Amino acid sequence: MLWSGLTSRGLIPESPLFIDEFLNGYEWKKGEKKTINATRYIDLLEQVVPAMEQLFPDNDYIFQDDTSRIHRTPPVLKFVEENMPQRIDINDQAVKMDDVWPIENLWSIIRNDLSKYEFNSLHDVKQRIIDIWKNFCEEKCVKMIDSISK
Numbered sequence: 001m002l003w004s005g006l007t008s009r010g011l012i013p014e015s016p017l018f019i020d021e022f023l024n025g026y027e028w029k030k031g032e033k034k035t036i037n038a039t040r041y042i043d044l045l046e047q048v049v050p051a052m053e054q055l056f057p058d059n060d061y062i063f064q065d066d067t068s069r070i071h072r073t074p075p076v077l078k079f080v081e082e083n084m085p086q087r088i089d090i091n092d093q094a095v096k097m098d099d100v101w102p103i104e105n106l107w108s109i110i111r112n113d114l115s116k117y118e119f120n121s122l123h124d125v126k127q128r129i130i131d132i133w134k135n136f137c138e139e140k141c142v143k144m145i146d147s148i149s150k
Contacts, residue, residue, distance in 0.1 A: 002129065003044060005052070006103050007061060008145050010138045012051045016129055017044065038073040045076075049083050059085035066101070102144040106136075 001019040005012040022044060023034040036044070052061065063084040065071045080087055113132050119125045 003048075004103065004106065005048060006106055006141055006144060007052075007055060008138075008142050009055045010141055011106075011133060011136055012048060012055060014051070016126075016133050017047070018126060036070060038070055038075050041070050041076055042079045045079060045083070052084075062086040062088060064088040064101075066103075102141075102148060105144050105147075109136075 003017040003019060003022075019036065020034070023036070023040070026034075026040070028034055053059070055061075061084075063080060063086065065080075070076065110129060110132055114125065114128060117128060119128070
């Protein structure tokens with residue numbers, strides 16, 4: 001699993017954020033399942049905010065996340081409210097449809113590309129995702145965002 005933001009100025013962060021690697025930054029009890037919770041999601045967003053501020057120094061962007069329950073917890077909602085200039089209201093968000101969730105198109109592009117190869121390891125899969133990421137141009141991002149139904 002990975003986390004990404006798709007903006008009119010390119011993908012963020014500069015390299016894909018692989019959730020398994022992100023979760024390795026925490027201490028876990030033996031046998032404990034490594035999962036994202038509200039606190040860890042906030043930690044992840046804290047890593048993303050500087051990239052957003054760099055791409056959008058005037059804070060002229062709108063944040064949209066998916067409808068995961070973790071994203072709707074009071075601490076996450078508070079963090080987003082305090083750190084993101086605008087957000088699509090959670091009550092106005094549709095189910096995941098490509099025409100209103102451009103990130104779903106990115107996932108589809110990555111999946112389609114990965115399906116063309118046979119991989120020997122997770123490391124190889126991640127390396128291919130990084131290659132796709134680095135070659136994903138700003139123009140594609142703009143096209144995907146412009147295709148959103150108004």
